[in-house]
Amino acid sequence: MxxxxxxxxxxxxxxxxxxxxxxxxxxxxxxxxxxxxxxxxxxxxxxxxxxxxxxxxxxxxxxxxxxxxxxxxxxxADRAAVPQEGFAADSVLRDVATGNPDPARIPDPSAALARIAARPVLYGEPVIDPGLEAWADAWMRADLAPEDLRLTITSGAADAVERLLAQALVRDDAVALEDPCFLTSIHTARLAGYRVVPVPVDEQGMTVDGLRAALEQGVRAIVCTPRAQNPTGASLTADRAARLREVLADHPYVLVIEDDHFSMLSRQPFHSLIGPDHRRFALVRSVSKFLGPDMCLAVTASDPGTAERLAMRLSPGTTWVSHLLQRLVLALVADPDVAREIEAAGIHYAERNRAFTARLGDAGLPTASGDGLNLWVPLPVPARDVAEQLMRRGWLVRSGDAFALDEAPAARRLRLTVHDLDDADAARLAADLAAAVRAAGGRLHPTRME
Missing domain, CATH: 1.10.10.10 (Winged helix-like DNA-binding domain superfamily/Winged helix DNA-binding domain)
Incomplete structure (x- = not known):
């Protein structure tokens, strides 16, 4: 009542x-x-x-x-806690909803830690460690068309995106977000009071018609994931990126933020929305997926004006990211052995996801493997009903509506993180998922073995 x-x-x-x-x-x-x-x-x-x-x-x-x-x-609205990435506290269920990288695939920083000791950094010194700046400059320029770039270091990608939006928007300004969307982006926009305009995502990433409609609604900023989109795993194709750039050509002062969170781990080529003449842009790359979530550092490459305003947003709070952390990141990414580990991790995630989607296909639940840490599984019945059935079988999963701006398309999706399951557990989860769909009243696709 x-x-x-x-x-x-x-x-x-x-x-x-x-x-x-x-x-x-x-x-x-x-x-x-x-x-x-x-x-x-x-x-x-x-x-x-x-x-x-x-x-x-x-x-x-x-x-x-x-x-x-x-x-x-x-x-x-209910004051219940908003969904977050990570492990569910105090759960006795097998958690395949985490969105986490495999800890066994995160490089050990012990040897690098011993090499980074240097003199203390004092107030007033450059906020970017010179070595990291040189490496990051080459890393970012390789994929951005505009020539005039400035680098900023922030405490992770979420920190960068929040500050970038804050320097460009005020309450009730419109921002275009992908639908379905990364959880942190949804929360950032909601807490800041921005008006969110959903842009649908298909298997090739952000849609052209969706972006055009968002621009017609007066968005002042766009947040896009060019590859390994979370939760769908979609990546922009060369053709899709080119068509999106054509749409944006008439809106050069709309801030385009690209969150390339999977970067070094991605199996897909990078295709950017940011054309050579776009005036307000930022490419953000964090190290959290390949060096670990606790390595809170992201590199942002942006136009000079955006970089200046972003630096002003950093000044009242975190004036700079620890130079010890910056040196540690540089020591790791510049190590050939670590580079090989990162490459192997990217291959591992892709192979495990492909293997599991093959199991799902054999079970009557055809699914695209995409790119990234997760799978976006389509269902013939509401995902919440399937999630409830899976809980009875010992699994904790995440339904798609948590990531949705428009719940309808995502209501019949599950996002699963399965890359750390061994073959036996992967086979059991696929079988339990098919059984859960049947128990929820759904019909499975005919399989190759039928």
Missing amino acids: EHEPTHTISGRTAAEIADGVRGLIERGELQPGDPLPPVRSLADTLDVNRNTAVAAYRQLAAAGLVEARGRGGTHV
């Missing part, structure tokens, strides 16, 4: 109305699940334009405080 609210919403502008509702939620006068007045009713009560009420609700939805339920109206 829904709580009966005893609140009074007030305000004349969208910001005032949104702040008023926020205050009611913070004071507990509005509880999770409580309905808000319909837009027309609220506008009439406050004697404001209907668009003002719409904008207020949009701000609240972008901040994650309310949720729209279609004809069911707008309700106060």
